[in-house]
Amino acid sequence: VLHYKRFFSNPVVGIFRDKVLSSPPGDRSLFPVFTAYRGDIELPDIYTNMDYFGGIQIEGPNLYGVAVNGHTAMVTIMRNDTVFGKMTSEKFRILNDNTISAQAAVVFYFENDSIYHPGLRVKYTNEDQQLVLYNEKEGSNSIPFFDSYHQLDIYVQALFWKLNEENILFKRIRMVNEKNLAYFVSSNYYSxxxxxxxxxxxxxxxxxxxxxxxxxxxxxxxxxxxxxxxxxxxxxxxxxxxxxxxxxxxxxxxxxxxxxxxxxxxxxxxxxxxGVTDYDVLSLVSDVTTKPNASFNIHNLGLSVYGVPQVSISDSQEVYIYPYDKSIQFFKNRNFNFDGHVHMGLLDFYTRNSTFVYDSFMLRMNYIDSLAFMVKSQDSRSRNDSLIHVNNVITDLNGSIYIDDPNNKSGMKNFPLFPTFVSNDESYVFFNRKSIQDSTLHADHFYYRVDPFVFDSIRTFSTDGLAFEGTLVSSGIFPDISQPLVVMSDYSLGFEHHTPETGYPVYDAKGTFTRDISLSNEGFIGQGSLKFLTSSSTSDRYIFYPDSLVAIGQSFVVEKSPLEYDFPFVQGDTVDIRWMVDTNVMFVDNLDKPFIMYSNSLLIGNLELNPGYMHGDGAFYFDQSELVSNTLQFNYNRLSADSADFYLKNRENDTLVFYANQYHAKINFDEQTGWFNHLYDNSFVKFPFNKYISTLDEVEWRMEEDMLLLKSNLSKDYKGLDTLNNMEVIDYKLVG
CATH class of the missing domain: 1.10.10.10 (Winged helix-like DNA-binding domain superfamily/Winged helix DNA-binding domain)
Known part of the structure; x- marks a missing residue:
């Protein structure tokens, strides 16, 4: 009869054996031996949250739980007053601070499932409540943990769990700068x-x-x-x-x-x-050095696996996942969450918050940062290996990849429509790269909005004729344009669009553009004609910016407008056009031939158009005269300049007969008159032929009479630089 008050309130009946020893008994003594008859002895709380059930044997000072009469020894692990795990063995060594078993079957329960292993060494330390279960063997030849909740076989050397924590760790026993491999294989895996x-x-x-x-x-x-x-x-x-x-x-x-x-x-x-039943090829390798291979959270039942460079979902459909941080999280029945790169045929998805759904055999991608894809080279379409990445990506998608028929995870049968990608919502293509118009096409206001779309038969998918339906939102440059997005000649996504005959309003209806619009990585470009106020221009390359337009125009014409804008007629060939939309000012510079203005006048320089004015800067030629100023203002039948130099030549011999320096000038073409008013102290008029200089207040030019009327309130005139008589100097009628 055994009396052991620590565990038994009543005596225990059994067999006692002893042996005469030549030395005093010690911690490793094997005698005396007591073995209880019963195999159903209960020892509650042998350690924190651990109970024992089975036979009892004492060898020397040590207590063992043993199998008796076909009943194995069992240690039960409790959590929240329910049985969470069981360890069964032929023999447990039960010490004050730990327990050890050479071989034990282990099972952990959660919901209606379990993680089971038929034979592990057990080591439990009560001080830190750490349970270690480990295989002597390592790698894929070892016995796996059978996980019925996640439907996985887990080939890993050891399980570590501190019973007061929520995470069970799977890893190698020794991990100091060594490779630590583990394998996670679907329960329906076959190869x-x-x-x-x-x-x-x-x-x-x-x-x-x-x-x-x-x-x-x-x-x-x-x-x-x-x-x-x-x-x-x-x-x-x-x-x-x-x-x-x-x-x-x-x-x-x-x-x-x-x-x-x-x-x-x-x-x-x-x-x-x-080949009479379906199977899958879901098998992944965990390769880590310092982290555990996996962590099982007993609260949410998520199994996080680390060090996973790639997950092969389907060999036949070529669907592969490359997790960003080399980690995925399994949940029930092989469903798993991940952030990563999904490669499928010619398509590459870069995703966050995505889920693989095993039963449906699909990838639910809640947020796809971008979708990139390849197309065949346009100059070698006969070569299967000649593939080129498209230079744009589709962004901000969410959708699903249906990998194969759910009953054909093995790919043994051929379902031509699979894999299929379904885009659920609108997505976007942006053109805000530095190489595209210097990043001025900002993504906030300039983008192509792609309608939901479907790609099927992706394994044999051809990008020839590929088009995305959708709408261009162009930052107010044009009204929204609905034109399918296609792969352009520069391997970017874009389109070519032809306007209706009436054209499109441009820049919030400040102008009208007619003919062809193209969008690609070369930019947002137009070829056709542009109307602004009473002007019209043609160009084979208008470049549209959100705040401006630039072009080299082949032609430029301003129709005269006596009422609405008070503009004269202008005609130009080969001009540089810059339209600043915010201020609604168009700058036009002649690059080759002068502007033709009014009827037979010329301007070498530039024009500035605005609804309120037409300004100019340069040399203006009319009749036998030249007016040079950077403050020219042109009106329907007149012009003026705040400060100008005026040159008048003889009609017969083209010699300079009159020159006004820094005078305010006004020309009226209907009245055929001009006025030149003295502006500054250093303003003067000069008669080169007569060698006469004066600071007259005003000069009136009567064009049809070929007459200059000189007026002055000054008391002093400056005569010629040389000594001349009056008859040689004065050949004009002077008034004043």
């Missing part, structure tokens, strides 16, 4: 490589042997001896085979009873090989 790897060098595949045995004997349990006789092999050889199949999850094998029970996975694997 021919794995199938034949199971066979090894055997003549017959062990799965076929087991299936044939069950069908022959019509049994659900396999006895080792009977199977050994059937296979004509030794029990030891067959037992090793059964242990190997048990480790892979094809059956459950009890080495004590030598009985194996076949699991559904065996028939599933054989049916997948025969």
């Amino acid at each position: 021919d490589r794995d199938f034949y790897q199971l066979q090894g060098i055997d003549d017959l595949h062990p799965l076929y042997v087991i299936q044939n045995f069950i069908n022959t004997y019509q049994v659900s349990e396999i006895q080792l001896g009977v199977l050994a006789g059937y296979m004509k092999l030794s029990p030891e050889q067959v037992s090793a085979m059964l242990i190997g199949l048990s480790n892979k999850g094809f059956l459950v094998y009890n080495t004590e009873t030598q009985i194996a029970i076949v699991k559904d996975r065996l028939n599933y694997f054989l049916n997948a090989k025969a």
Whole structure:
């Protein structure tokens, strides 16, 4: 009878054995030994949140939980007053501060599922409440954790869990600057490589042997001896085979009873090989150095896997995921969340907050930062490998990729419409690169809004004839333009659009543009004609900016307007046009020939048009005269200049007869008169032919009479520089 007040309130009946020793007993003494008869002894709270159920054995000073009469020893892990996990073994060593087992089956429960492993070493330290479960073997040849909630087989060396924390860690035991590999494989995974790897060098595949045995004997349990006789092999050889199949999850094998029970996975694997059932290829590798391979949160049941460079969803459909931070988070039934790059055929998606939905076999991408794609080279379309990236991306999408028919995850059958991408909402293309009009086409106001669209048959997808329906919003340059977006000759997304015959209002109806509009990475460009006020111009390259327009015009004409704008007639060839939209001022410079103005006058220089005026800067030629000023103002039938130099030549011999320096000038073409008013102290008039200089207040020019009337309120005239008589100097009528 055993009295052990720490655990038992009543005596325990059992067998006592002792041995005479030559030395005093110590911590490692094996005697005396007490073994309880009963195998259903309960020891509550052997550690924090841990209970024990099973047999009891004391060896020397040490307490063990042991299997008795076919009942295994079991440690139960409690959480929130419910059973969260169980560890069963032939023997547990139960010390004051820790427990150890050489081999234990372990299971953790959550919802209606579990994480199970048939054989792990157990080490628990009560001080920090840390449970360590580990495999002696490592890698894909070890026995996996079978996770029915996430439907994964987890090939990892060890599980670490501090019972007072919410995260269970999967990792290698020693991780100091070493590669730490783990494998996460779908429960429905199949590959021919794995199938034949199971066979090894055997003549017959062990799965076929087991299936044939069950069908022959019509049994659900396999006895080792009977199977050994059937296979004509030794029990030891067959037992090793059964242990190997048990480790892979094809059956459950009890080495004590030598009985194996076949699991559904065996028939599933054989049916997948025969092509009569569907399967998947979902298998990923975790490769880390300092982090754990995975972390299981027992609160939200998310399994975060780290060090994952790539996830292959479908080999046949070429769908691959490259997580940004090399991590994904599994939830129930292989659904997982990720942020990353999804490659599918010619398409590349860059996504955040995306989910792989296993049952529907789809990717739900809630936010796609951008969609990039490739097209065939336009100069070598016959070459399959001649692919070029399109220079724009489609941004701000959300949508879904339907990878294949949900019942064809293996890709054994051909469904031509898959994979399919469905864009659910509007998305955008922007043209705000530095190389495109110096980043002036700001994304806030200038963008192409793409309508929801569908790409199907992506595996055989051709970008020839590809077009996106949608609308261009052009920052007020034009009204919204609905024109499909296509791949342009510079491999950018854009379009060519022809306006109606009446043209489009441009810059909030400040003008009208007619003919062709093109958009690409070369810019937002027009070819046609532009009307502004009473002016019209033509150009093969108008460049539209949100706040301005520039062009080299082949022609430029201003129709005379006596009433609305008070403009004269202007005609120009090969001109530089700059229209500043905010101030509504158009600058026009002649590049080759002078402007023709009024009827037969010329301007070499530039014009400035605004609804309130037409200004000029340059040399204005009319009749036998030249007017040079940077303050020219042109009106319907007259012009003026605040400060000008005026030159008048003889009609017969083209010699200069009159020159006014820095005078206010006014010319009236209807009245055929001109006035020149003295402005500054240094203003003067000069008669080169007569060698006469004066600071007259005013000069009136009567064009039809070829007469200059000189007027002055000054008391002093300056005569010629040389000594001349009056008859030689004065040849004009002077008044004043």
